[in-house]
Amino acid sequence: MSGHSTYQPKTGIERWLDARLPIVRLMHDSAVSYPVPRNLNYLWTFGGILMFMLVAQIVTGIILVMHYTPHASMAFNSVEHIMRDVNYGWLLRYLHSNGASMFFVAVYIHIFRGLYYGSYKAPREVLWILGVVIFLLMMATAFMGYVLPWGQMSFWGATVITNLFSALPVIGETIVTFLWGGYSVDNPTLNRFFSLHYLLPFMIFGVVILHVWALHHVGQNNPTGVEVKNVAKDTVPFTPYATIKDLFGMVCFIFVFAYFVFYQPNFMGHADNYIPANPAATPAHIVPEWYFLPFYAILRAIPDKLGGVLAMGAAIVVLAFLPWIDTSKIKSMTYRPIARQFFWAFLVVCIALGYLGAMPAEGGYVIASQIFTVLYFGYFVALALIGIFERPRPLPASIADSVLENIKSGSGARLGAATASEPNAKG
Amino acid sequence: MIPFRLTIAAGLAVMALAGPAFGAGDRIKPPAETWSFSGPFGRFDQAQLQRGFKVVKEVCASCHSMNLIRFRNLSQPGGPGFTASQVAALAQTYQIKDGPNDAGEMFERPGRAADAFPAPFPNEQAARAASGGAFPPDLSVLAKARTYERGFPWFVFDIFTQYQEQGPDYITALLRGYTEPPAGHAPLLPGQYFNTYMPGHLIAMPQPLNDGQVEYPKGPDGKPQVPETVAQYAKDVSAFLVWTAEPHLEARKRIGMQVMLFLIIFAGLLYYTKKKVWSRLPEHASSH
Numbered sequence: 001m002s003g004h005s006t007y008q009p010k011t012g013i014e015r016w017l018d019a020r021l022p023i024v025r026l027m028h029d030s031a032v033s034y035p036v037p038r039n040l041n042y043l044w045t046f047g048g049i050l051m052f053m054l055v056a057q058i059v060t061g062i063i064l065v066m067h068y069t070p071h072a073s074m075a076f077n078s079v080e081h082i083m084r085d086v087n088y089g090w091l092l093r094y095l096h097s098n099g100a101s102m103f104f105v106a107v108y109i110h111i112f113r114g115l116y117y118g119s120y121k122a123p124r125e126v127l128w129i130l131g132v133v134i135f136l137l138m139m140a141t142a143f144m145g146y147v148l149p150w151g152q153m154s155f156w157g158a159t160v161i162t163n164l165f166s167a168l169p170v171i172g173e174t175i176v177t178f179l180w181g182g183y184s185v186d187n188p189t190l191n192r193f194f195s196l197h198y199l200l201p202f203m204i205f206g207v208v209i210l211h212v213w214a215l216h217h218v219g220q221n222n223p224t225g226v227e228v229k230n231v232a233k234d235t236v237p238f239t240p241y242a243t244i245k246d247l248f249g250m251v252c253f254i255f256v257f258a259y260f261v262f263y264q265p266n267f268m269g270h271a272d273n274y275i276p277a278n279p280a281a282t283p284a285h286i287v288p289e290w291y292f293l294p295f296y297a298i299l300r301a302i303p304d305k306l307g308g309v310l311a312m313g314a315a316i317v318v319l320a321f322l323p324w325i326d327t328s329k330i331k332s333m334t335y336r337p338i339a340r341q342f343f344w345a346f347l348v349v350c351i352a353l354g355y356l357g358a359m360p361a362e363g364g365y366v367i368a369s370q371i372f373t374v375l376y377f378g379y380f381v382a383l384a385l386i387g388i389f390e391r392p393r394p395l396p397a398s399i400a401d402s403v404l405e406n407i408k409s410g411s412g413a414r415l416g417a418a419t420a421s422e423p424n425a426k427g
Numbered sequence: 428m429i430p431f432r433l434t435i436a437a438g439l440a441v442m443a444l445a446g447p448a449f450g451a452g453d454r455i456k457p458p459a460e461t462w463s464f465s466g467p468f469g470r471f472d473q474a475q476l477q478r479g480f481k482v483v484k485e486v487c488a489s490c491h492s493m494n495l496i497r498f499r500n501l502s503q504p505g506g507p508g509f510t511a512s513q514v515a516a517l518a519q520t521y522q523i524k525d526g527p528n529d530a531g532e533m534f535e536r537p538g539r540a541a542d543a544f545p546a547p548f549p550n551e552q553a554a555r556a557a558s559g560g561a562f563p564p565d566l567s568v569l570a571k572a573r574t575y576e577r578g579f580p581w582f583v584f585d586i587f588t589q590y591q592e593q594g595p596d597y598i599t600a601l602l603r604g605y606t607e608p609p610a611g612h613a614p615l616l617p618g619q620y621f622n623t624y625m626p627g628h629l630i631a632m633p634q635p636l637n638d639g640q641v642e643y644p645k646g647p648d649g650k651p652q653v654p655e656t657v658a659q660y661a662k663d664v665s666a667f668l669v670w671t672a673e674p675h676l677e678a679r680k681r682i683g684m685q686v687m688l689f690l691i692i693f694a695g696l697l698y699y700t701k702k703k704v705w706s707r708l709p710e711h712a713s714s715h
Contacts, residue, residue, distance in 0.1 A: 077495065080567070080568065083675075084495065084500075084674055090673075090675045090678075094679075240704050241704060244697065244700055244704050247697055248694065248700075251693055252694055258687060259687070262679055262683025262684075262686060262687070263467055264591055267585065267586065267591065271572055271593070272572070274571040274672070284626070403710045404710070
């Protein structure tokens, strides 16, 4: 899809620069003339939204660091200093903490969009794997960021999660000591988490560049899953079509983001994290942030510690192998009548696991977690099997054909209605 | 549809089973109070914050610290609305330890507006020694550090109703919730008190408030403007603690409304611009 560049340097300076460093050409080719399928729906705006969230997190984070003190005895109060005494510090801090949650809202929509429309299939395997890598880096970054306010949930969350590594045979204990910088979660742990929390977002940024590069090389998938055959008929230029659409989608997303920041800033946090960290008092329930809950439920579903850690790891890593697990050649679930039902079931399973992850690990909750853990992995087994016998619905011959079909059927009626009211509409 | 329906059914079954279990246990949900600062247009009631501060100063502060609050905060916008001279006069009534001076000695001086609200005990050990082994928590962010489980589906509704006053509701209920233990309850040990709303019901703080304990401002008829009762004290203290925990709440909600209005208008403009741009394509030409 990268294809021939249509960039025409107009001024002398542009020609001079283009012959030496074709950076304007690069920007033109990737953000102006880049062809996007004309049938993308609003789920495709979440890539742009995620890019915005990453930049927003980095910008607010850099300013927060100017006022934050990474020390076990001062971190909690320095966050409160930001909330009270720094000009608009409360806004920066709430933007950053809610921004992390909204980042995950967007990434989960982005991932499920990829799952539904088969965006992981050839030729997008590397693009997909890079996405899984970004997801893992995001989880590490978010986890370490949550430790920095050094409240009770920061401290005990860090203790529980770092302790998981001790389940690994032979090297486990060494890894944990290394993560802690000592023999318990303490000031050295806070210091190294702070350092890594500053580093990882830039690593995410690097992988995002690779992710976008791979995307622009193979081109975007689309709701039909049929590849672009004729650039002129099947695509529209990124600017103005995708630019304006993404911008509208982004502002709608920011509306939801702002609603939480200004009206429910602590909804997605834990009250316990407003109690300063106390190694001598364990909170009644140690619960991670909501975006980790499905994986936390899988971890606790397995009675064996090492088994739980491996199951949790496998639940994420299995995504990277999805391009080869799914045996169907058809990308979009729209044309896969059986697999589509399993997709929606999988979504329900993930939400149920998220709910169970917030519940205490006892009685019926554990049994339910075990059932849903089996169903979670069952989805991947199902995708491997369904592709063998499923009879897909007929695919449109091209993206342009599917768009024309839509005009004829569904939106055709709307077209007629609009035409009828035309005299009023036209001024 | 079979796998989908089955999973939906299983998911709903989990929620249904879990829902009641969530609220079970020995925690009784505190009643929801009405607060002037709730909702998108919420603002603090200055008179209430001033009364709440009076209760804190005369009652709570004898055991609880409030380390993050400085006297000057009491006169900043969006707070109890004391004047700068009132704050200076109040600060002067406290003796603050300062130093070392040029002779290398610590000394005491009258408080200034910039000083932090002095803690009743020099350290945690001293607080425990004086409080029967229990540590009275710092009050500064207490209203955000206390909550109760809302459970499914209430926590979903809370997004839209903007209910987030679990902390003050709980603190109010706790301050009013001292009773005799029910018949058959194990006898209380010295330093243990029974409270309806405390998780586990046993609390180390004796009932701190009694009717008529704190004198409230009088109206022109010589009677207190609000009742001098435990119920009223509890509410006023809780409101004050919400302000100490979230001193910029009013600015947050005010700016929030401006931001939301801007975003709605901006999104509307973008929507019609998008429609206009895309109407060049035949499949989107319906509106033109």
